[in-house]
Amino acid sequence: MNEGHYYEDFAVGQKFHSRPFRIEKDRMIAFAEEFDPQPQHVSERTAATSQFGQLVASGWHTAAVSMRLFVNEALPPLAGGGQGVGVEALAWPHPVRPGDELRVETEVVATRVSRSRRDKGLVTVRNTTLNQNDEVVQTMSTTFMVPRRHDA
């Protein structure tokens, strides 16, 4: 039985990755209509005359899809569940277009025991989201809290 990763199971330099996930145009537009209804995200006609030349995803849609790929696939299951603490340096260097196939690559960049909760550890990862042409569409660092082993 896999009981999930504890704090002690993470180490700087570890890498994980997800499978590719296809961005469908209808879902891209629906997300933007609900959360980020700027013309380049919701109107094919307006987007055609924008600097992008076509519809592009809201960065928040890219972030949400990247979260899915990180939590569901890249990150090993966590013992007792993890808890996101915060995010640094979220950037979208290249636009996401309908039909793109995104994947997430994760690298552990820091680990430390929580100062306020000695039974928990904090793991910081750098997540890079790439498309089918290996162009980087999102970078971010995020820190999450995970239990330490009871015998630590």
Added chain:
Amino acid sequence: MNEGHYYEDFAVGQKFHSRPFRIEKDRMIAFAEEFDPQPQHVSERTAATSQFGQLVASGWHTAAVSMRLFVNEALPPLAGGGQGVGVEALAWPHPVRPGDELRVETEVVATRVSRSRRDKGLVTVRNTTLNQNDEVVQTMSTTFMVPRRHDA
């Protein structure tokens, strides 16, 4: 006719705000099932025994709702459309629960002309998302690019 805000219409210290927006439990669960299916976000039963004691929203749902309130309400319409450049220091200091009423307060904290595109300016804002009890549920800073006036 309101032609929208140009770079020159922003100044450090300006404040904007949205109306409140209610977080519905069904939508909270649906978002988490699609993007962030951790137990505390999707299962009322599991969440009841978690540190939160009840279902809490994915931070990415809070971020997406905050984006909606920022783009649709807090931020004045932009001339020629804006473009998000990146996000710094996204944090969730307090959980979001079903039925919470969230609002966004925006403050302009920096402005500068783009070095690479002289016809554009960069505006950095600090966005604070609060609930109905004035508890801060999200903080973040974001920078967006907006056209300068043609006669600048």
